[in-house]
Amino acid sequence: MTAVENFRGSIGLRGHADLTVEQEHTAAHASGGVLPAVLSTPRLLQLVEDACYSLADRHLDDGYTSVGFEFVIEHIAPSQVGDTVTAEVLLEVAEDRDLMFRFTVRDSGSLREVARGTQTRKIVLAEDFMRKLKKDRSLL
Secondary structure, X not given: OOHHHHEOOOXXXXXXXXXXXXXXXXXXXXXXXXXXXXXXXXXXXXXXXXXXXXXXXXXXXXXXEXXXXXXXXXXXXXXXXXXXXXXXXXXXXXXXXXEEEEEEEEEOOXXXXXEEEEEEEEEEEHHHHHHHHHHHHHOO
16 A cells, blocks of 8 residues: 555645744844844744645645655745745645645735745654664664
């Protein structure tokens, strides 16, 4: 049985997540003030991760989860403190253990694109994943 057999969703599923940019989300905060006070790429990735995880999780059988595997991102415009951005995700591939999402991040209420790209997630049996993690750590 392939892991995708434990996924009850289908290609074309859509989801989203919103974030109002706060100081702790900025490149300035992460860099100690060296970089400008705009939304950092790592926090932008987390927003997309939240949207993809949430969408996948609603359609996985009990005991299964998905983990981030690969990101391809173009962070093309800055967002300032106080701006609200929305990550819109679309499931394009569900094959074997892979769920591949295409995403666009926009300023809420406008068409201005902040970022775009893809995220691939792997479907895993949560118990097996944690057991392997513990085993791998015991080898250190």
